[in-house]
Amino acid sequence: MSEPRRILVTGATGTVGRPLVARLLAEGHRVRALVRNPDGGALPHGAEPVRGDLAVSETLSAGAAGADAVFLVWPFATAQGADEAVAALAGEVDRIVYLSSAVADTHPGRPDGAVERLVEAAAPHWTFLRPHGFVANVLRWLPELREAGSVHGAYGQAATAPVHEADLADLAALALTGATGDRDRPVLTGPASLTQTEQLATIAAVVGRDLRRHELTRAEARDRMLAAGWPPDAVDPVLDHQAARVADPERPVSTVARLTGRPARTFADWAADHTGVLLAALGGRAVDETHPLSRTSSI
Numbered sequence: 001m002s003e004p005r006r007i008l009v010t011g012a013t014g015t016v017g018r019p020l021v022a023r024l025l026a027e028g029h030r031v032r033a034l035v036r037n038p039d040g041g042a043l044p045h046g047a048e049p050v051r052g053d054l055a056v057s058e059t060l061s062a063g064a065a066g067a068d069a070v071f072l073v074w075p076f077a078t079a080q081g082a083d084e085a086v087a088a089l090a091g092e093v094d095r096i097v098y099l100s101s102a103v104a105d106t107h108p109g110r111p112d113g114a115v116e117r118l119v120e121a122a123a124p125h126w127t128f129l130r131p132h133g134f135v136a137n138v139l140r141w142l143p144e145l146r147e148a149g150s151v152h153g154a155y156g157q158a159a160t161a162p163v164h165e166a167d168l169a170d171l172a173a174l175a176l177t178g179a180t181g182d183r184d185r186p187v188l189t190g191p192a193s194l195t196q197t198e199q200l201a202t203i204a205a206v207v208g209r210d211l212r213r214h215e216l217t218r219a220e221a222r223d224r225m226l227a228a229g230w231p232p233d234a235v236d237p238v239l240d241h242q243a244a245r246v247a248d249p250e251r252p253v254s255t256v257a258r259l260t261g262r263p264a265r266t267f268a269d270w271a272a273d274h275t276g277v278l279l280a281a282l283g284g285r286a287v288d289e290t291h292p293l294s295r296t297s298s299i
């Protein structure tokens with residue numbers, strides 16, 4: 001176990017932040033959790049909630065004061081305001097671990113690359129976690145599965161290697177405590193590439209339900225996404241990405257195993273770890289609303 005540190009976690013109620021807080025606490029670190037609503041009750045026992053907002057830099061200085069390291073998420077569509085936020089955090093700590101993305105270098109319209117550059121210029125010690133998609137994104141299917149027992153989509157043979165959020169939390173904890181490579185940008189996936197159809201079948205097997213997939217044409221999928229409120233600019237890039245993964249399946253990388261010394265968690269591990277949330281959502285049973293993975297809209 002590493003020497004106890006004082007760590008500020010932003011996004012502490014989110015998909016990655018929540019298991020990260022739990023892990024850091026279990027390792028004996030002091031964890032301050034920056035939250036917009038300290039009365040929300042969604043934090044693991046032992047975390048110290050501090051009220052703050054990533055868009056209000058003064059709250060970040062106050063939250064980071066006295067900490068050794070910060071876990072940073074930037075859950076916004078643009079990097080607007082990130083300069084002030086990063087300056088405020090770097091004024092208090094010398095180590096920032098940023099939850100970036102695998103497309104940080106290739107999608108300049110997203111904020112990831114710009115936030116990385118700000119952190120690199122401001123903090124002497126940093127790690128940029130660059131995951132491809134999260135397994136938790138499959139929770140987007142749940143409303144449709146609950147309604148009809150089936151999910152509609154194009155490109156069911158698109159294969160991706162999504163990563164379990166617990167692996168991201170493990171790597172973030174190692175980086176925050178200085179145990180993995182400093183000034184590193186690890187690209188992260190799960191251990192295997194699975195088609196969308198195989199991913200749904202895995203969930204169906206774990207929860208013991210008959211869950212089906214209905215293939216749509218690209219035009220049909222596009223219309224459904226727009227009707228569901230997807231931003232028009234986002235629809236074609238998402239469909240293009242899926243189409244590309246049919247011909248060229250996402251290749252898993254071994255970074256999680258290399259950095260943690262154990263195999264990356266599988267898609268089936270994720271489904272097993274979240275069986276309660278999946279069954280509650282599929283079966284109409286009351287969901288623990290403080291669990292971040294019950295908030296499908298946040299993903």
Ligand SMILES: NC(=O)c1ccc[n+]([C@@H]2O[C@H](COP(=O)([O-])OP(=O)(O)OC[C@H]3O[C@@H](n4cnc5c(N)ncnc54)[C@H](OP(=O)(O)O)[C@@H]3O)[C@@H](O)[C@H]2O)c1
Pocket residue numbers: 010011012013014015016017034035036037052053054055073074075076099100101102131132133134137292298299
């Ligand atoms: N999903 C993917 O496949 C994927 C892939 C690569 C990278 N990423 C990156 O992962 C990041 C999201 O991480 P996540 O999935 O762990 O988070 P998440 O589950 O989407 O939750 C977002 C977190 O940010 C907090 N938050 C939102 N607005 C805030 C504000 N103004 N001030 C303070 N906190 C705020 C939320 O807190 P509240 O409780 O207050 O809402 C919540 O804790 C994004 O930057 C995304 O680009 C995602």
